[in-house]
Amino acid sequence: MSTPTGFMDYRRELPADRDPLERVKDWEEFHKHFSEDQLRTQGARCMDCGTPYCHTGIELPGGTSGCPVNNLIPEWNNLIYRGLWRDALDRLHKTNNFPEFTGRVCPAPCEGSCTVGLIGDAVTIKTIEQAIIDKGFDEGWVVPQPPKVRTGKRVAVVGSGPAGLACAAQLNKAGHSVTVFERADRIGGLLTYGIPAMKLDKKVVQRRVDLLEAEGIEFITNTEIGTDVKAEQLVSDYDAVVLCGGSTKAREVEIEGRQLGGIHLAMDYLNSSIKSYLDSDMTDGNYISAKDKNVIVIGGGDTGTDCVATALRHGCKSVTQFGTHAKAPLERDMINNPWPQFPNVYTLDYAQEEARAIFGEDPRAFSVLTKKFVGDENGNVKELHTVQIERTVDETGRKIYKEIPGTEKVWPADIVMIAVGFEGPENLLIDQLGLEQDRRSNVKAAYGKYTTSVDKVFAAGDMRRGQSLVVWAINEGREAAREVDRYLVGSTMLP
Structure with missing residues (x-):
């Protein structure tokens, strides 16, 4: 102590x-x-x-x-x-x-x-x-540490997010030759495209990628497994394959008027700004802009919050973030939210703090359900119709939403971002390999084992567990590497 x-x-x-x-x-x-x-x-x-x-x-x-x-x-x-x-x-x-x-x-x-x-x-x-x-x-203490001996085994890691990078790092330490495939033009997965630069400087990501490359990991970008390289060919060419492609299939909303112009999935909005920033410091104009627009963000989680922060940096006219959840209490409810559960208390994240500084109030609207989008004569969104709700959870854990009569409201909107989560991994690669999936469409692989229904193929991170935290992705990448090492050489020294 x-x-x-x-x-x-x-x-x-x-x-x-x-x-x-x-x-x-x-x-x-x-x-x-x-x-x-x-x-x-x-x-x-x-x-x-x-x-x-x-x-x-x-x-x-x-x-x-x-x-x-x-x-x-x-x-x-x-x-x-x-x-x-x-x-x-x-x-x-x-x-x-x-x-x-x-x-x-x-x-x-x-x-x-x-x-x-x-x-x-x-x-x-x-x-x-x-x-x-x-x-x-x-201080220069973090330096490349390539393995002294190579095993002769070759492993392909699909996806270069936190799970893929952690898995590759650990397998490389064990002496295996690791190739990481990434369909985007830069390595990092959601660390690069997904989390805005004001939360995670992309130079910090690239610094670690350079270190991993110096330790012997091969990175291949602009290559989608399933399209540019057939999944079966990858399995044939390598001694093991680890799928770390993430949970990238965005959840949609079934709301009247969804087809109107100006309504975007959150990741399309965020990633266009991130890429433009990395490519040209925003000078190329190749991004979805919220400048001088009334912005509505549907979704109260981290992705929605990042949309708020991005819109503020674009110079939006106004921004509001809808959440179906109620406003959290100022202090932890020790009966319903006891320690050591994560405390559910009211806080201002960085984007809400910025919006309050600019517009004078927290941009969040709590317990709000969007009923329909309404467009103008050109087919672009011009307003949202909402109602206040009470959210309860039944005995099966299912969320029940009850509308409160007389709370209907119309919100002006020039651009809308949908940030209501993700449904699971995309299916192209999964279908090509004929992998079993769980009831949530994730690749079926037991936690701690990571073996799929196909020999030589492992799965880790959000692609296996569903949308989660970066730290859980690192956990699964590390553990999957341990099991791959065991599979390849019969035993393992990896943690």
Whole structure:
């Protein structure tokens, strides 16, 4: 333990963010950073619990509790308190291949299950994690470590998101020759195309990709397995194939007027901006623009929030984010949302904070159901008709929506983004291989085993589990690598 009374002696603090009115003028990351002394103080708040729930990584009602990659959080908190940064980096890399990603975009279920949170504010785990890896890169401690011996086995990884990259990194450590196939023009999957640059600087992604390439991993872009290369051919050419293609089939809405112009799937909107930013710093104009438009985002999750932030940077006239969920309470409900469940409390994410700074209020509208889209004479959307709802859950877990009479409302809209989640993986590759699927259309493969119904073929990440967190994708990529290694050579030293 750093200091027995640290959690009582020091307050939880977070680094200040850049001013919202300034950061919406660019696409740079919005977080500032703590000094080493400030980080040492925050590390001192860790209790070094006898049973540290922060690194349990289990699913509870309401979401994940603890760290899915089982980060050794109390250990590196103590090392930071003692000033042993290099040792802290080594402990962090024991369990997490990419802490620079999770330290930026993970919602930190570790903090939700922090024992200090029972009687106060949780330890600033996520901030410390990012600081450790960033210092590691700054000091030159993170260097390529190619394997000393190759096994002669060849593995193809389909998809270069967090699951694919983690799987490839681990298999490469084991000495196998790994090729990663990506259909986009850049490596990174949703880390590159999906998460906006202000949350995850793309130079941070490329830095890690360059490191993996220097360690011997081969990356092939602009190649879709199933189209450019037949799936059967890939299985024939490699000793094992790991499918990490993600859950990329967007969920649609069945609402009158959906065919109108100006209504877009969220990922089409986000990715057009990300690509334009990477290609030309937005100068090519090859993106769906929200400039001077009334924007409606349907969906209250992270993707919808990213749409809000992107629209603000485009210079929208107004922006509103619809959610079917009710507004969360200001404090945790310890009866219905007890520790160590992830706390369901009202917060302002970065995009809502920016919208409030510009327009004077939280852009979210809670408990709203869209009834229809109405268009103008040119076939473009001009307004949305909504009604307030009460949402309940029946005994089977099914959500029931009850409309509240007299709450109908009309909203002006020039552009609409649909961000209501994803239905599962795309089927082309799955159908070519004849893979079994579960009831949610994901590739059927047991957690911890990752073997599919086809020999030599494994599946991990969102393609297997459905839409989830980056940290769960890393967890599954690492574990799938372990099972592939076992399959290839009969035993494994991978964790």
